[in-house]
Amino acid sequence: MMRSLGVRWRLFVDAVRVEFAVARHRLQDQGLFRALLVFLLIMAAIFIVGFVVMHLFMDPDELLPLLEAARSAGPFIIIGFIILEVVFAPVPGTFITVAAGAVYGMWLGALYSYVGNVLGSCLAFFLARRFGRRLVERLVSKQLLERYDGFFRKHRELFLVFYALPVIPVDILSFSCGLSSMKWRKFLLIMMSGFVSNTLILTFLGERLAGLSLVLMVFYTLVFLAVFSLLAWAFRLLVARFRKKDI
Template identity: 35%
Template sequence: MRVFSSPADRRRALLALLAVLVGFAGLYVAVRQYLPFLTDARALRAWVAEFGYLAPLAFVIVQALQVVIAPIPGQAIALMGGYLFGPVAGTVYSLLGVLIGSAVAFLLAKRFGRPFVERVLRAEVVASFDGFVERVGVPGLFLFVVVPGLPDDVICFLSGLTTWRLRTFLPVMALGRLPSYALTVYAGDELASGRFGLAVSLLALVAVLSVAGYYNQDRIRAFVESIGD
């Protein structure tokens, strides 16, 4: 995950996000038209259940990988988790995957240090967040990660460069990420149940909060740091 400091970079990132959302919408329409099986949630869930523990295991692995290498948004995977596994199991699997990925990023940074992190992230990103986690402490980091749209995956790597222990870091990430992931998973379950109105409303809420968080990340960061001071 990258942090874009210039307005032009942020506009390009927003356009990319919108393109992803449009792509998912188009994919859903195409699947609904040409592959009815995939839009029959009951049949699809029954089929997934035939794989036993392998299905949730694969899902957790994919969710963990998106934290470390970030090829696709974690919220999109969480939406799929709600569709496939329901609200409770989907939330548990999503959060478990995110925490595993966060722990891997944290421990890699802790083991290989700043040179490794600067190869994964841009050097200016690392420099801009120097000391951030230790300055804001547990309450500040929670407030930062609870807002969707902020570079929380970046924080996972940078937290590994601090004196924090994993047992302190993970609970903060779990509690901070739970609200937005739970909403997205629930939206996926609503899609599976055919209640499209509520599903779209929940997704719109998460999207609005994410865009607002993204465009106001500097203000949010300054506010969090002021609390830490």
């Protein structure tokens, strides 16, 4: 009897593995499996870090020593993380800016995030201008670059809006500007002007979240993630529609 159950269990496990492999193959064919996996990993990391941070915010006695210890290095850590995110990381730096607002307040958080975004975007522009598309395709997904590059180049009049909104992939935008014939001064003026509203919006949100209870913080964080994802998805559809018209 036990042997029979064991055989059935192994058959069931094998069947599940086969079904998962088939599903995975289909998702990979559609380019969704990797995106889904990355999304789940990011969400898990956000919730783990979020609960630690929220616990600290709930207890000022625990938060104060942490801030005191990181008082001198904290801003440089935030700036460094944002620079790395803009140039190398395939995830939006939105959450780093929100966290900066939660820890340092709207104005200081915006200042640190602004410096990081400006320096990171300048570095992305310089790398693209100096080393060309071959290097950029190593730093950014070739698919993503092709998807947005043409759209950005044909709608340069909207560059200020792109940098001002926190749902646009500004890292790809900066690389795209570097690959184009855009003058350095024009890029600098547009990028620096746009990031003012971008960082202020996100650090304002972070400052407001920091003052909420644990339940409300989780609720509004989920709402923010949903809205952010929806806007990013809508922008992606807009880009796809313009690409179809251009073909």
